[in-house]
Amino acid sequence: MSDNLPFQNLNQLQQWHQGIKDANRNNIFCHCRVCSYEWMDSTFDATCIKCGSENVESISSWQFPDD
């Protein structure tokens, strides 16, 4: 049982880290210049998930004006 405990703690720690990563994820607005598809992604090097084009405009969501 004592061998199991550190592993479970590490697992919980990883889940906690994953939760933080998820919070920072998908906050980049992407717009495909080829097919005009729009989606939220987590990378500025996103490839269009609709048509596969790399001609994608990426805008960090904090750059949007509030009003």
Ligand SMILES: [Zn+2]
């Ligand atoms: Zn596209």
